[in-house]
Amino acid sequence: MTQSLSAALLAAFAALAEERRPGSWAEMAAVDLAFERSRTRDHGDWASNAALKLAKSFGAQPRELAIEIARRLTETPGIANVEVAGPGFINVRLDTAANGAIAKTIVETGKAFGSNFTQRGRPINLEFVSANPTGPLHIGHARWAALGDSIGRLLLASGATLVREFYINDAGAQVERFGRSVLAAAKGDPTPEDGYPGSYITDLAMRVIAAHPDLLGLLVEAQLTTARDRAYDLQLSDLRSSLAKIDVHFDMWFSERELHPKPENGGPSLVDRAVARLSEKGHVFDEEGAVWVRTTDFGDDKNRVIRRFNGDYTYFAADAAYYFSKGDRGFAHKIYLLGADHHGYAPRLKALAGAAGDDPEKDIEVLVGQLVSIDGARLSKRSGNIIELDDLRDWLGTDALRYWLERYPMSSPLLLDAEILRKRTNDNPVFYVQYAHARTHNAALKAAASGVTRDEFSPGLLAHETESVLLVALHEFLWIVSLAAELREPHRVAHYLEELAGLYHRWYDQCRITPIGGEAVMTVHRSRLWLNDATGQVLRNGLYLLGVSAPERM
Template sequence: MTPAKLADAVLAAAHALFSERGLDRAALPATTTVERPRNPEHGDYASTIALQLAKKIGLPPRELAAGLAEQLARTPGVKSVEIAGPGFLNVRLDPAAAGQLARVVVEAGREYGRSDVLAGQKVNLEFVSANPTGPVHLGHTRWAAVGDSLRRLLAAAGADVASEYYINDAGSQIDRFGRSVLAAAKGEPTPEDGYGGEYIADIARQVLAEHPAVLDLPGDEAEAVFRNEGYRLMLAEIKASLGRFAVDFDVWFSERGLHDSGAIEHALDTLRAQGHLYESEGALWLRTTDFGDDKDRVLIRGNGEKTYFAADAAYYINKRERGFEKCVYLLGADHHGYINRLRAIAACAGDDPDANIEILIGQLVNLVREGQPVRMSKRAGNVITLDELVDAVGTDAARYSLARSSTDSPLTLDIEVITRRSNDNPVFYVQYVGARTASVARNAAELGLTRGDAESFRPELLAHAKENELLKALGDYPAVVTAAAELRAPHRLAHYLEKDLAPAYHRFYDNCRILPMGDEEITDLHRARLWLNDATRTVIANGLELLGVSAPERM
């Protein structure tokens, strides 16, 4: 019995009791949940439904709990129900009902943990969006890991989610980039406002190789070639770096396209129709202070130039018009000021900022080796790049390490720790459990031990305390996936794999022998434990997949 099915049984017991006693069924919730008690001696699961309903229907909580306990105890698979404290229901399952979860997990395979909780939600998830003027650096990399994991989690919870990269390919930074590449091609110093680093020289060499006569062109024409070709090459490198990091975007959206397509003018018409535009000092303004911004924002300057904010407004409106109900922005640590202004854009467009837009801010990442900060990148000039991180620690270690901590806090990664093949390396610790389950399965096959079919499975044999503990951990997985998606918190999944599932499997493995020894006859207990072993393998693989991390069968 899964926690979800037990929760359904609790709600069914409540419906039965209310019908039997003529109580107001309108007070009943549409759904309920069960939780694992902190103390295993209190039972397998606990419900607070009696406490939640008692006041609504005018009954003492313990009296209501007694009636619910009597009803719930009739449910097949429920061994006992006890009332604790002011009205908690502590439920114990019989071993057969608990053990059936191993079969459920194995038979569901990759689908175990997936749900339709967020079905019907269409979400646009924008992250990374690094300017195409340099390589993806360590700060972007944290959002690459977290954002892609969140995309996978949202999809697993049933949402229709599109990951999107906003390419800042319009404006002065692209012009400065082009001048920097041109200067490198000529062997001249980097312009004062330009971009440095060896990558600029690399791009200049590639442009010259593809366009050997470009320096013979007039200055403006040559600069345009270096700007456009340099941009193309830089964007291709960004895509390749992210692809190597197992991050592939559904949409690559060009800022330049907003300007060229008339989307900005369309957005201005939309905002004007909502009554939030005004002119002052020759400029066109959006009255964002009406919706919590610290100052109104200029959309078109007095010289007729459109601002970045105008593009931001047009981009949000474009997302909404593409049918996305929720626009989620994952922004860097230096973007706190964007929260109110983006929310104000949504409000000025006639939307509900609490429902239609969400802004997440990620904190900085530091890289250390032997307790000392890792030197800045020679190639990028003043940052550590994504490629350099992957070269140093590998994709799995990098992704897991970046996603396993809450983005609310700065993160320091120790290269020695995350590359160490030992249990104090979190990603190794989790992957090793998956590899151990695969090893057990291989050894079982060599001994002629198979799970057998579902009909011959005897779940009641999984009665050892450590088996029960592991079954509970496996049962928690779907709720963990849902919570990680709803709370935008992939680190919750990593915490579950590290702190709950992996330790529970180790204790099971140490206390419950799966494989027969010597000439020992293969029994139904061995087969039942192999089901449990394989269920663990399934959940480890599923969880790591949602974090974009592999689950190797050998380590």
């Protein structure tokens, strides 16, 4: 409906523009013509401030322009009336039957309702989490996992061609320290001074020994190689398992090792080629024996060393090779979701995109999330200094954990309120939404038991005030999904679902689906069953986009 209204608004503006200034309608952007759901019934169902935005270009007063547009909109099928309020707001009230028709559309569309094509034609690489494979995932990773997965779901629902990618940081010195830590634990020796503490290292050591009983009988160098490689595989498997338990999955696990030279291959590595490509574009220079990239040309605060004077590549070299790899694999648009401790990476990654010949404002997004903490949580016994993701999930549950992590903008610090999240009351927002969904299912069962079916539908009978408001909110779901995808903001879906749940509860308390006493089943009951089931479908679809279950019983 929002698309239909916007199209009608565009047609009205275009006709008027052609009369006053031919061709000027092409200057209007879709955002200027958007309708928003009215927050009060006194202002109708939908409202637009387009006249206020465009009056100057028309050479007219906003209210004068709004009145002229309102006159043209009244001729649009499905619109009951149009009013102009204040300095030039256009308020639209829908015809009852046109408003109610969405219920049948939703039920018949099912899981696909909310899908749209606003991101179609955009091959996107979405990278998130990307934790070092040297330890368990923790509370910080949990936020990026939940947000990244939900952003991916929103992009797919909006028609994007998407790959969700985990970058495995497995080529640095940390992997060697990890291997030495596991081997020391296997021998019963103290943790190396620069090693990794925690009983999870001991657990890994025992698992390595179980797989390689002869480990300590091998030559010293073979001991370290075996312990490191086997522990690495085990830890990476544990990371996958932890993510799968909160329903987060990746299409691609990319190893940093793929970027660096491999003795068996010979020839230039991806890192070598990245440096050569940057040099060909004229952004590389030598100074003090090192090789630099002139990233300050693209907004970075300083130029970056890509190869040290001793010939070793820097982390920036791997970043460059990885960026080129994404482009070479067909991803014109790259999204990086980074933690708060990586806020300094944003300007250098954008500068890298510019040096690679891309548009830093269009071809790359660097989304930096803020820290997350929790009241009452104990540090992991296995890790000793972090709150592990597995412990969080076991304590709070996947649904409560994911919903809360996605309910707030990633740009704001987040405190998980464990007391609320463990409640089975309406104080807990995820319980409130899930209960609304379960209520729609229970209502449908009661309707069936009373002989109410969906073999008849008359949308014009859905005329109660609570029905009108609920129906308008259902219309809005498609717009919410496309907007949340465009802005990379899953919290908009969560807030929408909570409002929808409240509107459903108020409707259910005032409009009966099943007849009372000996009353016969009427068309209005059947039509309300369509509305009940449509609400349940939208709640279900929205919860899926957040990676949260939609239980049928609570």
